[in-house]
Amino acid sequence: MTATPNSDFFPQEKESLKEKKQPNVQKSKKLSSDAYHHDVVHQDEEAMSAPLRALEIERKKVLRKMDLHILPFVSVLYLLSFLDRANIGNAKIAGMAHDLHLDGLKYNTIAAVFFIPYALAEVPSNICLKLFRPSRWIPSIMVAWGLVMTLMCLCKTFQGLIVARVFLGLTEAGLFPGITFYLSLWYRKQDAAQRLAIFFSAATIAGAFGGLLAYGIENMEGIGGLYGWQWIFCLEGMATVVFASLSYFFMHDYPGTATFLTDADRKIVVDMLAEDRHGLATEFSMAYVWQAMTDRKTYLQVGIYMCLLIPVYAISLFTPTIVNEMGFTAAISQLLTVPPFVCGCILTLVFGILSDRKNLRGPFVIAGATISMIGYIILISQKSLGGSYVGAILAATGVYPCVPVTLAWAGSNAGGDMRRGVALAMVIGMGNLGGICSSFIYIKPPRFFLGHGVIIGCLTCVIILCLTAMRDYKRHNAINVARCKAEGIDESRANEFKKLGNESPLFRYTI
Numbered sequence: 001m002t003a004t005p006n007s008d009f010f011p012q013e014k015e016s017l018k019e020k021k022q023p024n025v026q027k028s029k030k031l032s033s034d035a036y037h038h039d040v041v042h043q044d045e046e047a048m049s050a051p052l053r054a055l056e057i058e059r060k061k062v063l064r065k066m067d068l069h070i071l072p073f074v075s076v077l078y079l080l081s082f083l084d085r086a087n088i089g090n091a092k093i094a095g096m097a098h099d100l101h102l103d104g105l106k107y108n109t110i111a112a113v114f115f116i117p118y119a120l121a122e123v124p125s126n127i128c129l130k131l132f133r134p135s136r137w138i139p140s141i142m143v144a145w146g147l148v149m150t151l152m153c154l155c156k157t158f159q160g161l162i163v164a165r166v167f168l169g170l171t172e173a174g175l176f177p178g179i180t181f182y183l184s185l186w187y188r189k190q191d192a193a194q195r196l197a198i199f200f201s202a203a204t205i206a207g208a209f210g211g212l213l214a215y216g217i218e219n220m221e222g223i224g225g226l227y228g229w230q231w232i233f234c235l236e237g238m239a240t241v242v243f244a245s246l247s248y249f250f251m252h253d254y255p256g257t258a259t260f261l262t263d264a265d266r267k268i269v270v271d272m273l274a275e276d277r278h279g280l281a282t283e284f285s286m287a288y289v290w291q292a293m294t295d296r297k298t299y300l301q302v303g304i305y306m307c308l309l310i311p312v313y314a315i316s317l318f319t320p321t322i323v324n325e326m327g328f329t330a331a332i333s334q335l336l337t338v339p340p341f342v343c344g345c346i347l348t349l350v351f352g353i354l355s356d357r358k359n360l361r362g363p364f365v366i367a368g369a370t371i372s373m374i375g376y377i378i379l380i381s382q383k384s385l386g387g388s389y390v391g392a393i394l395a396a397t398g399v400y401p402c403v404p405v406t407l408a409w410a411g412s413n414a415g416g417d418m419r420r421g422v423a424l425a426m427v428i429g430m431g432n433l434g435g436i437c438s439s440f441i442y443i444k445p446p447r448f449f450l451g452h453g454v455i456i457g458c459l460t461c462v463i464i465l466c467l468t469a470m471r472d473y474k475r476h477n478a479i480n481v482a483r484c485k486a487e488g489i490d491e492s493r494a495n496e497f498k499k500l501g502n503e504s505p506l507f508r509y510t511i
């Protein structure tokens with residue numbers, strides 16, 4: 001559930017309460033969020049009062065303007081990031097494993113080492129994002145990883161690839177948690193899931209686009225004395241450097257300084273965000289860092305996210321191999337990796353939109369995990385090519401939509417800017433350690449029983465942890481509502497609880 005809105009933004013509700021003439025109007029007015037907030041936000045415009053209808057129309061116009069200026073840009077950033085991180089799978093079946101003699105678990109080790117610095121650097125990176133301007137920090141780390149990716153084309157040994165992947169993980173670490181935090185500084189909690197879904201859909205596009213690119217780039221074999229798989233690293237890395245250099249000039253920092261917004265637009269956005277924060281702190285303080293790091297609910301979200309990322313990374317790293325083991329040629333395998341990612345992209349957008357409309361997170365994560373689990377059950381039980389390929393499509397289609405919804409869930413349940421930034425970095429950083437597991441479970445072709453079985457177990461854990469989190473959040477909301485009623489706490493006293501974050505009695509968790 002979202003936090004209780006300021007009644008000044010909801011005059012219709014305010015008037016209806018006045019007409020009841022009850023003695024505790026001021027208390028009940030502020031405490032009725034669970035019953036009416038979602039309906040008020042999404043109710044039909046015809047049922048709204050004229051001032052509220054006008055306000056909502058203006059807000060929607062500003063949100064559309066922000067979407068057009070921010071979402072395409074950050075989506076391209078993540079597309080390049082995911083492309084550079086996952087192209088190792090395409091390079092493998094394009095000849096890298098043969099040319100560099102990657103027998104045994106060497107490829108798995110190359111895939112795994114990326115995630116260690118990637119996980120460790122995410123919290124420090126988000127702190128730096130808060131201390132420095134996003135338009136300087138994010139393009140800078142992009143240039144760094146783009147250079148690493150470009151120079152990977154010069155790697156000619158197993159040891160060289162290990163070193164390159166370590167530095168790639170270190171430099172890429174700040175992008176995903178940074179953009180997730182960055183979007184939370186522009187959008188309200190109730191608007192977050194579909195924007196994160198659009199942003200994260202770039203990962204599914206990258207999976208599809210990566211297969212198409214690899215199919216074309218493989219034909220550059222021998223040009224400049226490089227193998228086809230080396231050209232995959234070189235060209236995709238150069239594209240990142242070029243786009244990162246342009247980002248210095250086109251990335252906006254915050255709504256209050258965005259040049260594409262008018263003064264009236266800025267006021268609308270600032271007011272929306274202030275209403276959404278409910279007086280919680282926005283400044284930097286190590287106290288908020290420790291609040292996030294000592295909150296057990298943060299680790300519950302970490303568990304959900306980690307169990308999701310094990311299948312997500314397994315899909316990106318091993319889908320080309322799985323399809324190749326079905327008996328297709330390397331070139332056809334590159335092309336056949338496209339449909340699973342396209343289907344995942346479509347459902348990611350659908351889940352993001354519906355999750356925001358319903359103002360629910362947990363049920364959508366459970367639904368996606370269930371779809372993906374069905375896909376893996378088909379993969380582990382079917383021998384036919386058609387059945388196995390359908391299973392691969394369902395596996396990707398179900399799990400990808402869970403990621404942005406989970407991140408929107410984690411972000412909306414952390415009170416205050418700094419606490420939210422650290423919580424998101426912890427969820428993303430520690431969750432990405434699951435990528436190490438992903439790298440070592442697909443080792444026994446062609447049926448990959450171990451890999452599929454582990455992922456079925458992970459998706460089962462996702463469902464159990466989601467149910468646990470939903471029950472926990474409902475209990476905390478009930479406690480906060482009861483305390484507000486008992487002590488007469490409403491939004492007029494929000495400043496008293498400014499530094500408490502989630503512990504504020506005015507805070508409401510999203511289910």
